[in-house]
Amino acid sequence: MKRNGMSPQILFVCAFTCLFFVRIAGAQKPPAANDGAKKAAPTAAEAQKFIEDAEKQLFDLSVKASRAGWVQENFITDDTEQIAAEAGEVVNTASTKYAKEAHRFDGLKLPTELGRKRLLLELAAGFPAPDDPKAQKELAQILASLDGDYGKGKWCPEGEKGKCLDVTAVEKLMAESRDPEELKRAWIGWHAIGAPMRQRYTRMVELGNAGARELGHTDVGALWRSNYDMPPDEFAKEEDRLWEQLKPLYLSLHAYVRGQLRKKYGSALVPESGPIPAHLLGNIWSQEWNNVYALMDSPKPPQSYDLTTILQERKTDARGMVKYGENFFVSLGFAPLPKTFWERSLFTKPADRDVVCHASAWDVDSKEDLRIKMCIQTREEDFRTIHHELGHNFYQRAYMTQPPLFQGSANDGFHEAVGDTIALSVTPEYLKKIELIDAVPPATGDIDYLLQQALEKVAFLPFGLLVDKWRWEVFAGQVKPEAYTKEWWELRRKYQGIAPPVERTEADFDPGAKYHVPGNVPYARYFLARILQFQFHRALCRQAGIHGPLHRCSIYGNKAAGDSLNKMLSLGQSKPWPEALEVLTGDKQMDATALADYFAPLKVWLDEQNKANHYPVGW
Ligand code: X8Z
Ligand code: ZN
Numbered sequence: 001m002k003r004n005g006m007s008p009q010i011l012f013v014c015a016f017t018c019l020f021f022v023r024i025a026g027a028q029k030p031p032a033a034n035d036g037a038k039k040a041a042p043t044a045a046e047a048q049k050f051i052e053d054a055e056k057q058l059f060d061l062s063v064k065a066s067r068a069g070w071v072q073e074n075f076i077t078d079d080t081e082q083i084a085a086e087a088g089e090v091v092n093t094a095s096t097k098y099a100k101e102a103h104r105f106d107g108l109k110l111p112t113e114l115g116r117k118r119l120l121l122e123l124a125a126g127f128p129a130p131d132d133p134k135a136q137k138e139l140a141q142i143l144a145s146l147d148g149d150y151g152k153g154k155w156c157p158e159g160e161k162g163k164c165l166d167v168t169a170v171e172k173l174m175a176e177s178r179d180p181e182e183l184k185r186a187w188i189g190w191h192a193i194g195a196p197m198r199q200r201y202t203r204m205v206e207l208g209n210a211g212a213r214e215l216g217h218t219d220v221g222a223l224w225r226s227n228y229d230m231p232p233d234e235f236a237k238e239e240d241r242l243w244e245q246l247k248p249l250y251l252s253l254h255a256y257v258r259g260q261l262r263k264k265y266g267s268a269l270v271p272e273s274g275p276i277p278a279h280l281l282g283n284i285w286s287q288e289w290n291n292v293y294a295l296m297d298s299p300k301p302p303q304s305y306d307l308t309t310i311l312q313e314r315k316t317d318a319r320g321m322v323k324y325g326e327n328f329f330v331s332l333g334f335a336p337l338p339k340t341f342w343e344r345s346l347f348t349k350p351a352d353r354d355v356v357c358h359a360s361a362w363d364v365d366s367k368e369d370l371r372i373k374m375c376i377q378t379r380e381e382d383f384r385t386i387h388h389e390l391g392h393n394f395y396q397r398a399y400m401t402q403p404p405l406f407q408g409s410a411n412d413g414f415h416e417a418v419g420d421t422i423a424l425s426v427t428p429e430y431l432k433k434i435e436l437i438d439a440v441p442p443a444t445g446d447i448d449y450l451l452q453q454a455l456e457k458v459a460f461l462p463f464g465l466l467v468d469k470w471r472w473e474v475f476a477g478q479v480k481p482e483a484y485t486k487e488w489w490e491l492r493r494k495y496q497g498i499a500p501p502v503e504r505t506e507a508d509f510d511p512g513a514k515y516h517v518p519g520n521v522p523y524a525r526y527f528l529a530r531i532l533q534f535q536f537h538r539a540l541c542r543q544a545g546i547h548g549p550l551h552r553c554s555i556y557g558n559k560a561a562g563d564s565l566n567k568m569l570s571l572g573q574s575k576p577w578p579e580a581l582e583v584l585t586g587d588k589q590m591d592a593t594a595l596a597d598y599f600a601p602l603k604v605w606l607d608e609q610n611k612a613n614h615y616p617v618g619w
Contacts, residue, residue: 042104042105042108043108044108044109044110044111044114046105047105047108047110047114047118048110048114050101050102050104050105051102051105051114051117051118051121051405054098054101054102054121055117055121055403055404055405056404057094057098058091058094058095058098058124058404059366059404061090061091061094062091063364063365063366064087064090064091065084065087065088065090065091066362066363066364066365067087067364068080068083068084068086068087068088069084069087069088070362070364070371070373071083071084072084072144072147072148073147073151073355073356073360073373074346074355074356074373075353075355076148076151076152076353076354076355076356081144081145081148082144084144084147085137085140085141085143085144085145086140088140088143088144089129089136089137089139089140092125092127092128092129092136092139092140093129093136095124095125095128096125096128096129096131096211096214096215097131098121098124099121099122099123099124099125099128099215100131100214100215102118102121102122103122103215103216105118106118113574116405116406116574116575116576117403117405117406120405120406120408120573121405122215123223123226123227124405125211125215125223126223126224126522127139127143127208127211127220127520128208128211128212128214128215128220128223129207129208129211130207130210130211130214131211131214135207135210138203138207139204139207139208139211142200142203142204142207143204143520145200146197146200146201146204146512146518146519146520147356147518147519147520148356149193149196149197149518150193150197150356150358150512150515150518150519151354151355151356151357151358152354153166153167153190153193153513154166154193155170155186155189155190155192155193156189157185157189165186165189165190166349166354166357167190167284167357167358167515168349168357168375168377170186170189170190170284171283171284172377173186174186174187174279174282174283174284174291175282175283175291175381176291178264178295180265180269180279180280183279183280183501184279184501184502186279186284187278187279187284187501188501188502190284190513191508191510191513192508192513193512193513194508194509194510194511194512194513195507195508195509195512197509197512197518198481198484198509198512201484201509201511201512201517201518202481204520205220205474205475208220208475209475209477212475218476219475219476219477220475221468221471221472221473221474221475221476222475222476224468224471224472224522224524225472225524227411227412228411228577229411229576229577229578235524236472238590239465239524239527239528242527242531242590242592243461243462243465243527245592245593245596246458246461246531246592246595246596248603249454249458249596249599249603250458250459250461250462251617251618252603252606252607252610252617253454253455253458253459253606254276254497254617254619255606255610255615255616255617255618256296256606256609256610256615257276257281257289257292257296257455257459258270258271258276258497258615259609259610259613259615260292260295260296260297261276261280261281261292261295263297264295265280272616273616273618273619274499274619275493275496275497275498275499275619276497276498276499277498277499277500277501278492278498278499278500278501279501280292281459281498284513285463285513285514286463286492286496286498287459287460287463287464288455288456288459288460289455289456289459290380290381290452290455290456290459291381292455293451293452293455296451296455298447298448298451299444299445299447299448300445300448301441301442301444301445301448302441302442302445303437303438303439303440303441303442303445304441304445304448305428305431305437305441306380307379307380307383307431307436308378308379308380308381310436310437311378311379311380311383311436312378312379316378317378318347318348318376318378319342319347321376321378321382321383321386322345322347322372322376322386322390324383324386324434325383325386325387325389325390325422326390327434328387328422328425328426328556329390329394329422331556331557331558331562332555332556332557332558332559332561332562332565332566333559333562333563333566334394334397334398334562334566335397337370337390337393338368338369338370340368340369340370340371341370341371341372341393344369344371345371345372345373345374346371346372346373346374346375347372347374347376348375348376349375355373355375356373356519357374357375358515358519359372359373359374359375359385359388359389360372360373360374360389360392361373361389361390361391361392361393361396363392363393363396363397363400366396366400366404366407367400368397370393370396370397371393372386372389372390372393374386374389383426384420384423384426384456387419387420387422387423387426388416388419388420388423389419390419390422391415391417391418391419391420391421391422392415392418392419394418394419394569395409395414395415395418395569398566398569398570398572399569399570399571399572399573401570402570402571402572402573402574406571406572406573406574407572407573408572408573409572409573410568410571410572410573410575410576410577410579410580410581411525411528411573411577412522412524412525412528413524413525413526413527413528413529413531413532413590414528414529414532414568414577414580415525415529416525416526416528416529417528417529417530417532417533417536418533418536418565418569420529420530420533421532421533421536421537421540421565424533424534424537425537425553425554425555425556426554427551427552427553427554428440428441428449429552429554430554430556433554433556433557434556446549446551446552446601447601447602447605449551450551450598450599450601450602450605451602453551453598453599454599454602457530457595457599458595458599460526460530461527461530462495462496462497463495463496464523464524464526464527464529464530465495465524465527466491466492466494466495466496467511467514467516467517467523468522468523468524468527469491469495470487470488470491470511471517471522471523473487474487481506482506483506484506484509484511485504485505485506485508485509485510485511486504486506488510488511489504489510493619497618497619528590530595531590531591531592531594531595532581532590534550534594534595534597534598535581535585535587535590535591535594535595536565536584536585537550537553537594537598538550538585538594538597538598539564539584539585539586540555540558540561540564540565540584541553541555541561543560543561543564544558544560544561545560549601550594550597550598551598564584565584567583567584568580568581568583568584571583
C-alpha cells in the first residue's frame with residue numbers, strides 16, 4: 001500500500017518515502033464520513049463505525065496512490081507527475097478530513113485497540129493540505145514536482161558537451177575520485193539542483209502549515225514529532241539525549257578522519273582544528289564516510305578483503321546481490337519473497353528514461369505485492385543498502401495481517417532499523433560461511449573492521465539529527481526563507497563539523513540537493529534507526545546464544561533470533577513503540593549504549609591515535 005512501510009497512516013509509513021502523500025486518483029471526493037452525526041454527542045458505536053469506514057476508505061485510496069507513485073517514480077514524465085499529483089491530492093485530502101473529524105471522538109473512552117486507531121487516524125495526514133480545493137491541488141502539484149525534479153536532477157559539467165551525471169554517477173565520482181578540484185566541481189554541480197526548488201519549497205511549507213494548524217498542531221514539524229507516542233517536545237529532547245551519549249565517539253572519529261585527510265590533501269585544504277570541507281568525505285552529502293576508508297592508515301589485518309572487488313570479480317549482478325539479501329532473511333525462517341517481487345522490482349537504472357534512483361521498498365497492495373526500486377551498482381555499499389530495503393519488505397509482510405491502520409512500524413525508526421540490523425550480521429564470519437571470502441581476518445583486524453563500520457554508522461549520526469532540526473525550524477517559522485541555506489550550513493557546522501567547499505548564498509538551496517527534502521520524507525527516523533539497530537542486534541545476538549563481541553556476531557541461520565524478530569515485526573504499529581521494543585529487547589527505552597559498546601574498542605584506539613598524532617578534537 002505504500003512505500004517503505006508506510007502504514008495506513010498513510011504517508012508516514014513509509015520508511016522512506018513516505019510521505020507519499022496520500023494520493024488518490026482523479027477528482028473523486030472522499031466520502032462525507034459521519035456528516036449527519038455532527039451535532040449529537042458521539043457514542044462509542046459511532047466512533048467505531050467512523051474509524052472503520054475511514055480505515056477502509058484510506059486503505060483503498062492509498063493502494064491507488066501507491067500505484068500512481070510507483071509509475072511516476074519509474075517513468076518520470078509530465079503526465080505521470082500529473083497522475084501522481086492527482087492521486088496524492090485525493091489521499092491527502094481524505095486523510096486530512098478524517099483526521100479532523102476523528103477529533104470529534106476525542107473525549108470518548110474507547111477500547112484500547114479502537115483508541116489507538118483513533119490516534120493513528122488523527123495523525124494519518126503526514127503533510128495535510130488546508131481545507132480549500134485550490135490549495136489542495138496546488139500542494140499536490142508542488143509535492144509531485146519536487147519529487148520529480150529531484151529524480152531528474154543532473155550535473156552537466158561545463159565544457160563537456162552532452163555529458164551529464166545523474167545522482168548515481170555523482171555518488172560514484174564522489175566515492176572514487178581523489179582529485180579535490182574535480183570533487184569540488186561535482187559538489188557544486190550537484191548542489192545546483194536545489195536552487196530551482198526554493199520557491200516551491202517555501203510555498204509548500206506555507207500550505208502544509210496551514211493544513212497542520214487546521215488539525216490543531218502548531219506546524220508541520222510538531223505534527224511529525226507527534227508520531228512517537230510522547231508529546232512532540234519530549235521527542236525532540238529524547239533525540240538530544242541520545243545524541244549527547246554518542247557525541248564523544250563522534251568527536252573522536254571526526255578528529256581522526258580530519259587528521260588523516262589533512263595528511264592526504266594537505267594543510268591548505270584541510271584545517272588543523274576547523275570543520276572538514278564537505279567535498280572530501282567520499283559522499284555528496286558528507287553523511288557517511290565509508291568511501292574514504294582507504295585513506296585511513298588503520299592497521300590492515302593479513303586477511304583483509306574488499307567486498308566490492310570480490311563481487312565485481314565474480315560478476316555478481318544486481319539480482320544476484322538481492323538474492324544474497326533474501327537468503328539471509330530466509331535463513332532466519334522468513335518465507336522467500338514472492339515471484340512478483342522479482343518480476344516487478346527495479347534493480348538497475350534504465351538507460352532510456354528518468355527514474356527516482358533513491359532506493360525504496362514498496363508494499364503496493366498490502367497483500368503480496370512487495371517490490372524494491374533501486375539503481376544497484378556492484379559494490380559493498382549497495383550490498384548493505386539491499387539488506388536495508390529488504391528489511392522494509394519483510395517488515396511490511398510481517399504486519400500485513402494487521403488491520404490497515406496498524407500496518408506500519410512501531411515508530412518510523414523501527415522500519416529503518418530492521419534491514420540495517422541484518423546488515424550488522426554481515427560479518428567476515430558470515431561472508432566466509434556463504435563463501436564470499438576464503439578466510440576470516442584475525443582478531444587483530446577488529447579495529448580495522450570497526451573503523452569501517454564507524455565511518456558508516458557513527459559518521460552519520462549528526463547528519464541524521466540535523467536534517468529534521470533544520471526542517472522543524474523551517475516549519476516553525478524560526479528560520480525564514482531568506483536564511484534557509486545559511487541555517488542549513490550553521491547546523492551542518494555545529495553538529496557535523498563540516499563546511500561547504502565554496503561560499504553558499506541564498507541564491508542556493510542546498511537542502512534541496514538531498515532527496516528527503518524535496519521528497520518530503522521525515523528524517524529523524526534514520527537517526528533513531530542508527531541507535532535502534534544496535535539495540536536490536538545486541539538483543540538478537542544474546543537470544544541466539546552468541547556472547548562474544550557484538551561486531552563479531554552474526555545471527556545468520558538462527559531461527560530463534562528470527563522468531564524473536566518476527567514477533568516484534570508482526571505487531572506492526574498496533575502497540576505504542578516502547579511495548580514493541582520490549583518484546584524484542586526487554587527494554588522500553590531507546591538506548592545508545594548498544595552502539596557505544598559495539599564501538600568501545602575503537603573509541604579507545606581513536607583517542608590513542610589522536611593523542612599520538614596531536615590531532616585536536618572539535619572545531
Ligand atoms: O533513504 C535511505 C534509504 C531508503 S529509506 C536508502 N537512507 C537514508 C539516506 O540515504 O539518506 C538510508 C540511510 C539514510
Ligand atoms: Zn529505508
